[in-house]
Amino acid sequence: MTNPINEITEHAQMMLLIGTNATEAHPVIGYKMRQAARRGAKLVVCDPRHIDLVDEADYWLRLKPGTDIPLLNGLMHIIIKEGLEDKAFIEERTENYEELKEVVASYTPEYVAELTGVPVEDLYAVARLYATTDRAMIFYTLGITEHICGTRNVMSIANLAMLTGHLGRPGTGVCPMRGQNNVQGACDMGALPNVYPGYQPVNVDANREKFEKAWGVSLPAKIGLKIPEMFEAAHKGTVKAMYILGENPVLTDPNANHIKEALDNLEFLVVQELFLTETAQFADVILPAASFAECDGTFTNTERRVQRVRKAIEPIPGQANWQTICQMVTRIGYPMAYDHPHDIWKEMASLTPSMAGINYDRLEKESLQWPCPTLDHPGTPYLHAGKFTRGLGLFQPSEHIPPGEVPDQEYPYLLSTGRILFHYNVTTPYSGGISSVWDKEMAEVNPVDAEKLGIQTGSLVKVTSRRGQVTTAVRVTDRVLPGVIWMSFHYASTPTNELTSAVLDPVTGTGEYKVCAVKIEPI
């Protein structure tokens, strides 16, 4: 997020939500949005589903799944046509405006209404509202990034914010809300194939030399494989061995069957996990993991805030995860020894300029948002004040990219997936309390379709895509549009990701979880 969470209640006059069901995926952020809306801030929800926040919204743009880019282009078209763009901001802080103008020129309100299903007058109202509200924040999550065009969607959102100068000030900004608790931190720490901690590219000689010196080994310059490429390579047999820490791609990755085949094909697999998950079943060696309550360390939240995780009880497997990793790596032949997670942090911070000012002593007293380059630096609540990281903000316009797979005669329904409040990927099903109340998948189907199919709430159906088949109970509700079935991916008994699409965003490799074609048959 460019801006802090607390600006929602303290500064924002308007919130524009695109593909984010905050009250379920990020509940406390959702509560704050609700508080702000009730206090008078304008709320616009762009979502095909009738999510809870729709009830608080001034406008609900119920766009057809997969039409985010035309919607955003349509809003920009109106803003430019009416002369509501922030000319000074565009002039001083951006480049490539002419190309943007050209691309969005063809997205007339009428054309966009036809593509997205959003009425023309709502397009006008929201475009004017966003452009003329001083402090307006945009929020998005998986709804935006889990498309074939995920990267393009994100760029289009940035375009809209730059066009109207909604960046670099309190109560503005573009706020992607990261799904899992430490997605931000995993990226920051360099658990990525192309960068060291702090986004320092591995193929820049000076970076590599710095890390080679610190770690006492020579390091590869070649950029590594992204997750889907790893599994592809495992399929082909070029990747022979894997180590997987605390993730369950068999349940959470799109196209689960493909992942299973890849894991099966490995010569050697190590999994470090809390439970014998679907993925751990494929392991040759399983190392028992410790939970968050059993380890010292830090998490970094979606607003780049580094906060302490504290050991409350002794590790149930007998040792903390960092100890296990160190012992394992030392045995492999590369000595790794630390006395405490704080020493690991210190080593990382000494190599990572944007984190250099953060240490556990400071975190005892305060939480800090990076960049925080020095010990007396207060941290950075919002980014892009005065200038962008790359200097000028670059407009990167996009044309509409239709979903990779659309319903047809054989697979007439559109499957869309997401998260429900009560679950969190892989751990909550192990919470006795939570799973006793929400124990099975309840796929959402519109009443119109339910009648056609002859099913009711509680009925069991078979859902089939070109890649797989699952069984699920249904809930009949007009939260979803006719022609759409909505499912979560939290339950091993209904592994929704066996259905989802193998089409990937060409830039990030994100699976297209949100849209694929299926057929539904009552059982």
Added chain:
Amino acid sequence: MFISGQKRKGVKVLKMVSIVINGKEVEVPAGSTVLQAAEMVGIDIPRFCYDPDLSPLGACRMCVVEVKGNRLLPAACVTPVFEGMEVNTESEAVIEARKTILELLVANHPLDCMTCEKMGDCKLAEYCYRYGVKESSFAGEKHQYAIDDSNPFIVRDLNKCILCGACVRACEEMTGQDNLSFLYRGFDRKATTAGDVDYIESDCVFCGQCVAVCPTGALTEKSMVGQGRRWEYGRIRTTCPFCGTGCNFDLAVKDGKIRGVLSNPEATVNGRMLCVKGRFGWDFIYNEKRLTTPLIKKDGQFVPASWDEAFDLIAERLNAIKAQYGPDAFAALSSARCTNEENYLVQKFARAAMGTNNVDHCART
């Protein structure tokens, strides 16, 4: 909106007024209430319905004070200070009034403090102790409400409810769920769900905000029932492992075991707010399916092994694969659920020990 909140956020309140509290002259920010002003100078005024994180209600009258020139006893939580104000927070009349309120509450309260979950952290008991109220001179009817424990998270014993309305406001103002309100009149008045049904039948999302603000034993965490007295718990502040919001809370630990999650008002992002996952999802830690020892697959079966055996096998196989196929035949998948430190070690493992940049994590899921 409220002074205490503004102070936390570092907003400067400029104008000051001077008032006299209990004979002491003090300077306090204009616009403070008497209760806040007293708090600033270390004087504790009893309160039931006042909560710094909720809108003021001014209903319980426990916070009454004497103000010179005012024949009535105004409620400190809703009375603003003014220049030259003279306040007595513990005058005889004030104490009398508070005792009467306590006696009325006690008359209709199950006095089973010895087995009550909230003993040690209950405002009713605290103030009865402070003012020496043992029993009530008001003999009367007592409520006989059934206890609502039909959900796995919250126990609701409305016989212990003092109608402060904090739960109603927390549900509405913090979560925005509007699941609670006052129903019925007079003796039957009740802070409850629409239709007066059990929580599990209502629109409750089990955020537990109502539990966090309840001053008595009316709303308690089910996981903590019978596990310990409130003062026996160690409180370890930590960060929620369930989503990217980064809420903080305290793990309540006794005898080396976690028994519950308690809100921590100092939490930067969330204050006392949490969601069902953060507040009640932690019990996965003690799920009997937790792995406790390394496992090695032999003939398709997982067999328990020692750490040494596991590490030896890993070292042997990974080194052999690296020697035969080169470093890029290895790939590591790190975790967006694990700590920064663990992620740092995993990428260092791949890069420094295995010699490959094949490291990624499931950020994309």
